[in-house]
Amino acid sequence: MRGFLFCMFESCADPSSLTGLAWFACYLTNGKHLLFYQSFGTVLGLLALAAPLALLFGFAGALAKRSQIPGLRQIGQVYVAMVRGIPDVVFFLFVPLLIDQGIEVVRHYSLCESTGPIYQGNDFVVCDAAKMPLSSAEPWVHSLYGFALALAAYAIVFGAFAANTLDGALSAVPTAQLETARAYGMNARQSFVRIQLPQMWIYALPGLANLWQILIKATPLLFLLGIEDIVYWARELGGTKGSRFAYPHPDWRIYYFAALLVFYMIMTWGSEKVFNRLQVRMSVGQATLSGKGAAL
Amino acid sequence: MTTPVLELNNIHKAYGDLEVLKGVSLKANKGDVIALIGSSGSGKSTLIRCANLLEQPQQGDILFQGEAIQFKGQGHDRQPSDAAQVRHLRTHLSMVFQQFNLWSHLSVLENVIEAPITVQGRPRDEAIAEAQALLDKVGIGDKGDRYPAELSGGQQQRAAIARGLAMQPTAMLFDEPTSALDPELEAEVVRVIQALAKEGTTMIIVTHDMKLARDVANHLIFLHQGVIEEQGPPADVLDHPKSERLQKFLSATKA
Numbered sequence: 001m002r003g004f005l006f007c008m009f010e011s012c013a014d015p016s017s018l019t020g021l022a023w024f025a026c027y028l029t030n031g032k033h034l035l036f037y038q039s040f041g042t043v044l045g046l047l048a049l050a051a052p053l054a055l056l057f058g059f060a061g062a063l064a065k066r067s068q069i070p071g072l073r074q075i076g077q078v079y080v081a082m083v084r085g086i087p088d089v090v091f092f093l094f095v096p097l098l099i100d101q102g103i104e105v106v107r108h109y110s111l112c113e114s115t116g117p118i119y120q121g122n123d124f125v126v127c128d129a130a131k132m133p134l135s136s137a138e139p140w141v142h143s144l145y146g147f148a149l150a151l152a153a154y155a156i157v158f159g160a161f162a163a164n165t166l167d168g169a170l171s172a173v174p175t176a177q178l179e180t181a182r183a184y185g186m187n188a189r190q191s192f193v194r195i196q197l198p199q200m201w202i203y204a205l206p207g208l209a210n211l212w213q214i215l216i217k218a219t220p221l222l223f224l225l226g227i228e229d230i231v232y233w234a235r236e237l238g239g240t241k242g243s244r245f246a247y248p249h250p251d252w253r254i255y256y257f258a259a260l261l262v263f264y265m266i267m268t269w270g271s272e273k274v275f276n277r278l279q280v281r282m283s284v285g286q287a288t289l290s291g292k293g294a295a296l
Numbered sequence: 297m298t299t300p301v302l303e304l305n306n307i308h309k310a311y312g313d314l315e316v317l318k319g320v321s322l323k324a325n326k327g328d329v330i331a332l333i334g335s336s337g338s339g340k341s342t343l344i345r346c347a348n349l350l351e352q353p354q355q356g357d358i359l360f361q362g363e364a365i366q367f368k369g370q371g372h373d374r375q376p377s378d379a380a381q382v383r384h385l386r387t388h389l390s391m392v393f394q395q396f397n398l399w400s401h402l403s404v405l406e407n408v409i410e411a412p413i414t415v416q417g418r419p420r421d422e423a424i425a426e427a428q429a430l431l432d433k434v435g436i437g438d439k440g441d442r443y444p445a446e447l448s449g450g451q452q453q454r455a456a457i458a459r460g461l462a463m464q465p466t467a468m469l470f471d472e473p474t475s476a477l478d479p480e481l482e483a484e485v486v487r488v489i490q491a492l493a494k495e496g497t498t499m500i501i502v503t504h505d506m507k508l509a510r511d512v513a514n515h516l517i518f519l520h521q522g523v524i525e526e527q528g529p530p531a532d533v534l535d536h537p538k539s540e541r542l543q544k545f546l547s548a549t550k551a
């Protein structure tokens with residue numbers, strides 16, 4: 001919000017009189033640019049929420065897939081297979097739409113006074129009370145709803161990938177380790193929680209690190225879902241601005257996209273460092289058994 | 297006459313069509329040390345694994361302190377029917393594996409206290425104090441905070457023995473405890489087993505080490521193709537083998 005104050009400065013009041021650094025200072029702190037900076041927060045927020053949610057979906061999927069209960073096992077298998085077999089972009093367009101219309105259909109039948117048919121000709125029509133969000137809602141509610149739908153899509157898609165990774169990692173724990181747990185009287189739950197789960201991480205980590213990188217690189221798909229993310233703003237702000245704009249400038253998109261490039265490079269490079277460190281720390285002890293790591 | 301600690305009666309076990317155990321019986325009284333010998337593939341591991349139900353026999357009874365394990369189902373579907381009974385059996389018979397099988401994500405001390413705390417619900421302080429005493433006893437008291445991968449094979453196996461003893465078991469089961477070890481490391485594990493025998497620990501030991509069998513066992517069983525071919529006091533059996541197969545086996549192991 002300091003930027004706002006900056007813009008309030010007398011000097012920014014009349015941009016046409018500015019030159020050099022002063023012009024840039026005012027340009028980079030105008031209202032649109034603040035939204036651009038905020039959109040980095042949107043991307044980081046998405047990552048911060050999508051990763052744990054995807055892990056949660058991943059665990060649910062992996063456990064379902066490994067379950068002894070026939071129905072549940074098939075659900076797990078279908079979940080993983082479906083997302084793996086369908087292009088991400090299709091899924092990203094499909095899931096938010098599915099959730100959105102699903103919610104509206106349910107609300108249509110429970111909230112509307114007269115429930116006419118939802119499909120009228122080619123149109124999907126629900127009554128005003130069933131709209132998500134209500135047309136009377138504040139703009140931020142609309143943004144948040146759109147963001148939540150996108151988040152759900154990320155969680156479901158990456159959850160399926162994570163499910164596959166976690167399933168593989170759980171299987172990679174040597175059977176002798178689990179058999180020993182049984183031999184010492186542990187029941188299935190104890191052996192899972194005390195032995196299999198803690199030992200699984202070292203096998204899951206490379207796969208999860210890879211998924212995290214893919215997740216970072218998939219954040220521009222937000223743009224596709226109509227969310228004003230960093231790609232949206234880079235295009236918007238970078239485009240040629242004619243003389244009717246307060247800060248006219250030629251096509252600067254290349255600079256804006258270069259900024260995104262740097263942002264993504266820092267993100268992926270930084271997380272690779274973190275994961276490498278984690279890998280080394282976790283492989284202490286499991287070193288000889290997993291064949292990697294640097295104990296001794 | 298006191299009740300035997302463990303009794304296996306007429307155990308049959310097949311994997312698919314492969315009949316591995318064809319009616320094996322054994323009885324371990326308190327303080328007994330039984331050595332199981334036999335060539336590779338004769339069914340020694342399978343037998344000792346049936347004793348704590350890591351494998352389910354298709355036929356035959358397992359009695360722990362006189363109480364028969366309850367089964368349901370037939371043939372390959374035969375399963376113990378009472379989980380509490382299985383848990384009781386397993387917490388009273390501690391298994392030591394050929395490949396040690398220490399839990400790789402836990403330090404040595406954590407390995408020793410894991411089952412006493414998780415399975416037996418013993419207080420942590422008490423479990424730690426006892427674990428430390430056991431690690432001292434097997435000669436690796438200074439290795440408690442190391443991970444298994446940081447230890448030699450002999451040290452790992454001694455840690456595994458300490459883990460077994462920490463359950464305060466009624467009997468110990470050993471499946472070739474020294475077979476994965478170099479000769480010089482083998483000796484340190486043998487010494488621990490000898491000490492346990494002197495204290496009167498009930499043990500069933502699968503071994504290829506005839507000297508160990510002769511030293512510690514009061515009963516020796518020679519298993520051949522899933523049946524007991526010969527058994528008796530170790531000195532008798534080893535010095536005067538009756539069956540041709542045991543004679544062959546012994547001359548092969550000496551060579």
Ligand SMILES: Nc1ncnc2c1ncn2[C@@H]1O[C@H](COP(=O)(O)OP(=O)(O)O)[C@@H](O)[C@H]1O
Binds near residue numbers: 335336337341
């Ligand atoms: N899980 C299993 N599945 C199939 N066959 C097995 C299995 N475990 C052991 N066997 C077979 O049973 C026989 C006896 O094995 P085992 O009891 O390990 O012998 P030993 O310990 O005396 O060397 C061998 O032929 C082995 O291949």
Ligand SMILES: [Mg+2]
Binds near residue numbers: 340341342472
């Ligand atoms: Mg064996």
